[in-house]
Amino acid sequence: MRALLIGGLGGDEAAYHAFLKDLSRHLRGFLRARLARLPDDVEDLVQETLLAVHNQRHTYDPGQPLTAWIHAIARYKLVDLLRRRAGRDVLNDPLDDELAVFAVSDTDAADARLDLGKLLEQLPDRQRLPIVHMKLEGLSVAEAARATGMSEAAVKVGVHRGLKALAALIRNKREE
Amino acid sequence: MKTDDLITMLASDAGAVAPRVWQQRYALALGAGLIGAALLMVLLLGVRPDIADAVWLPMFWVKLAFPAALAAGALLAALRLSRPGVAIGHVGAVLAAPVLAIWVLAALALLGAPEDRAMLVWGETWAACLVNIPMLSVPTFVGVFWVMKTLAPVRPALAGAAAGLLAGALGAAVYALHCPELAAPFIGLWYLLGMLIPAALGALVGAR
Numbered sequence: 005m006r007a008l009l010i011g012g013l014g015g016d017e018a019a020y021h022a023f024l025k026d027l028s029r030h031l032r033g034f035l036r037a038r039l040a041r042l043p044d045d046v047e048d049l050v051q052e053t054l055l056a057v058h059n060q061r062h063t064y065d066p067g068q069p070l071t072a073w074i075h076a077i078a079r080y081k082l083v084d085l086l087r088r089r090a091g092r093d094v095l096n097d098p099l100d101d102e103l104a105v106f107a108v109s110d111t112d113a114a115d116a117r118l119d120l121g122k123l124l125e126q127l128p129d130r131q132r133l134p135i136v137h138m139k140l141e142g143l144s145v146a147e148a149a150r151a152t153g154m155s156e157a158a159v160k161v162g163v164h165r166g167l168k169a170l171a172a173l174i175r176n177k178r179e180e
Numbered sequence: 181m182k183t184d185d186l187i188t189m190l191a192s193d194a195g196a197v198a199p200r201v202w203q204q205r206y207a208l209a210l211g212a213g214l215i216g217a218a219l220l221m222v223l224l225l226g227v228r229p230d231i232a233d234a235v236w237l238p239m240f241w242v243k244l245a246f247p248a249a250l251a252a253g254a255l256l257a258a259l260r261l262s263r264p265g266v267a268i269g270h271v272g273a274v275l276a277a278p279v280l281a282i283w284v285l286a287a288l289a290l291l292g293a294p295e296d297r298a299m300l301v302w303g304e305t306w307a308a309c310l311v312n313i314p315m316l317s318v319p320t321f322v323g324v325f326w327v328m329k330t331l332a333p334v335r336p337a338l339a340g341a342a343a344g345l346l347a348g349a350l351g352a353a354v355y356a357l358h359c360p361e362l363a364a365p366f367i368g369l370w371y372l373l374g375m376l377i378p379a380a381l382g383a384l385v386g387a388r
Binding site: 017047051056060073144 | 181183184186187188189190191192193194195196197198200201202262263264265266267331332334
């Protein structure tokens with residue numbers, strides 16, 4: 005996994021894809037073990053953590069143990085979720101805990117309740133369009149720049165900021 | 181969106197990432213902060229007029245070395261606290277060593293001259309010290325917080341304190357070129373407090 009990440013940081017897209025894939029499995033196990041009482045939140049948090057890892061990938065030092073880095077990010081996201089939950093659950097009927105046992109959907113691991121596609125639509129055009137063109141339609145920077153009428157630098161900045169904004173949107177969504 | 185779709189989205193055209201960008205960013209922030217502090221000091225306070233004579237006094241260099249050593253320890257702490265999963269290690273001891281050293285010097289000075297104790301502790305400019313060190317720490321404070329914002333501190337309050345202490349220590353080192361005081365008790369008390377003000381502020385800003 006470490007070699008895949010280092011390859012990915014060096015610009016190897018296939019290696020980076022394989023790294024994220026491995027990472028999602030690892031995170032799912034890590035978070036499921038720690039969110040036994042909130043199984044429906046696991047996949048949301050997997051996605052949120054994947055996005056955080058991607059946005060913070062420049063903070064990984066190749067000399068550093070990968071698990072320590074990953075777990076620090078995942079734990080930060082986990083604590084953040086639990087803290088927000090704790091604040092909200094005060095208002096909730098305690099019976100909810102019992103009911104949740106019957107509402108568990110453990111089978112389809114790849115389904116998240118959070119719809120990132122919908123959140124993406126909330127981003128301003130200068131961030132949303134570069135992400136849609138480059139990340140979803142697979143256009144190159146030059147092509148995305150032509151399609152949007154933005155400069156290549158602006159397209160790159162748009163993708164970068166857009167993914168950060170997306171991470172922030174997920175957080176706010178949770179607080180609702 | 182399925183997790184696999186998210187992964188495909190993140191991986192597509194992810195591009196290469198410059199290794200260890202934080203090192204350059206920290207270097208930039210510290211360089212700019214130091215220049216900013218030096219400018220503020222020269223323009224608002226002025227270098228002490230007798231600096232040519234002062235450089236021959238050992239205490240002048242102690243007064244520079246004390247904040248410089250704290251700055252080094254705070255930088256180490258800030259670098260480690262800026263990124264996820266890096267252990268802080270023995271940073272506490274690295275930070276405590278210069279404080280203990282100046283306190284030993286202070287104790288010796290106080291024991292050596294019992295009748296001058298009040299003067300050794302209070303000096304003539306202790307209030308200025310508490311205002312000017314935080315003031316000179318502002319450029320570095322802003323710079324280091326900017327760098328930390330681009331990184332990912334998972335312990336924000338502690339990271340903010342380290343950033344504030346780093347800024348305060350650099351501010352104190354620059355202030356030492358203006359400040360006429362040379363007594364170890366003065367430095368061990370007022371310089372330390374002057375540096376702790378931005379550190380406390382940093383912890384508050386970091387925790388937000």
